[in-house]
Amino acid sequence: MMVKSKLKLVEVDYASEGEANCKALGQIFERIGDKWTIMIVGALSRGPMRFNALQRSIPGLSHKMLTTTLRGLERDGLVTRTAFATIPPRVDYELTEQGSSLHEPLLTLASWARSQQSYIEGARKRFDERAEE
Amino acid sequence: MMVKSKLKLVEVDYASEGEANCKALGQIFERIGDKWTIMIVGALSRGPMRFNALQRSIPGLSHKMLTTTLRGLERDGLVTRTAFATIPPRVDYELTEQGSSLHEPLLTLASWARSQQSYIEGARKRFDERAEE
DNA sequence: CAGGATCCGGACGGATACTG
DNA sequence: CAGTATCCGTCCGGATCCTG
Numbered sequence: 001m002m003v004k005s006k007l008k009l010v011e012v013d014y015a016s017e018g019e020a021n022c023k024a025l026g027q028i029f030e031r032i033g034d035k036w037t038i039m040i041v042g043a044l045s046r047g048p049m050r051f052n053a054l055q056r057s058i059p060g061l062s063h064k065m066l067t068t069t070l071r072g073l074e075r076d077g078l079v080t081r082t083a084f085a086t087i088p089p090r091v092d093y094e095l096t097e098q099g100s101s102l103h104e105p106l107l108t109l110a111s112w113a114r115s116q117q118s119y120i121e122g123a124r125k126r127f128d129e130r131a132e133e
Numbered sequence: 134m135m136v137k138s139k140l141k142l143v144e145v146d147y148a149s150e151g152e153a154n155c156k157a158l159g160q161i162f163e164r165i166g167d168k169w170t171i172m173i174v175g176a177l178s179r180g181p182m183r184f185n186a187l188q189r190s191i192p193g194l195s196h197k198m199l200t201t202t203l204r205g206l207e208r209d210g211l212v213t214r215t216a217f218a219t220i221p222p223r224v225d226y227e228l229t230e231q232g233s234s235l236h237e238p239l240l241t242l243a244s245w246a247r248s249q250q251s252y253i254e255g256a257r258k259r260f261d262e263r264a265e266e
Numbered sequence: 267c268a269g270g271a272t273c274c275g276g277a278c279g280g281a282t283a284c285t286g
Numbered sequence: 287c288a289g290t291a292t293c294c295g296t297c298c299g300g301a302t303c304c305t306g
Contacts, residue, residue: 033166077256123210221267
């Protein structure tokens with residue numbers, strides 16, 4: 001069953017909210033913004049995965065960072081952890097409903113990154129060349 | 134004139150691309166993911182702003198982080214810097230077309246954060262309580 | 267006002283070694 | 287296999303001081 005996640009684009013002015021609210025949203029952005037969070041949610045969007053499979057699927061992701069990020073996602077209720085008492089042990093990670101609802105916004109962002117990639121790379125190159133006087 | 138930015142949700146599988154491409158996208162995510170980037174783009178989405186106005190509009194943003202982030206955005210071609218040779222000097226920062234095209238994806242994300250805020254806070258609380266055995 | 271330069275503590279994250 | 291624990295270098299980012 002698909003998760004209904006058609007987000008209304010309400011007037012969320014994420015920069016100029018009340019201070020308290022701004023801080024709260026900031027805490028959430030800190031998780032979302034995390035490079036590995038994005039990758040992991042992307043990987044899990046296709047279904048449950050085991051720890052090592054997850055790590056192998058994301059180049060550059062270290063053992064430590066994977067566990068840390070997974071704990072964070074679990075804490076936020078975006079990912080569930082299921083351990084099987086087999087030998088060798090097996091642990092599956094899976095997106096919760098809320099976790100998978102995050103996938104669509106991230107896809108939007110990824111799509112943007114894709115479409116702007118060459119522009120940004122060009123801008124960076126020009127900027128750097130200009131900087132070497 | 135509104136920037137046309139209806140992004141097609143193509144099959145961007147941001148987790149399992151080629152290694153090279155993954156690295157490249159990662160570099161872009163690093164900028165987007167940055168807490169302050171999000172805030173600054175949000176603030177600038179309403180129009181050009183001066184340095185100090187920008188800083189005051191975002192609670193907790195230090196002098197140094199503002200300049201650093203602005204340089205980054207300028208380097209990526211997402212923000213323009215315009216200096217007026219007046220006394221005292223005045224510098225306006227403004228989103229480029231590409232920069233403002235980032236605003237909509239970010240709004241989507243902010244909207245998601247908003248809608249999941251209480252859920253996440255609850256999940257965190259429960260997780261933390263459960264952790265104190 | 268806008269910012270560069272410098273110092274410095276603390277957090278982040280990699281490598282390694284050890285458990286169940 | 288799936289972690290936890292520890293060590294330790296690096297870099298981030300705040301505070302401060304100084305320029306045009």
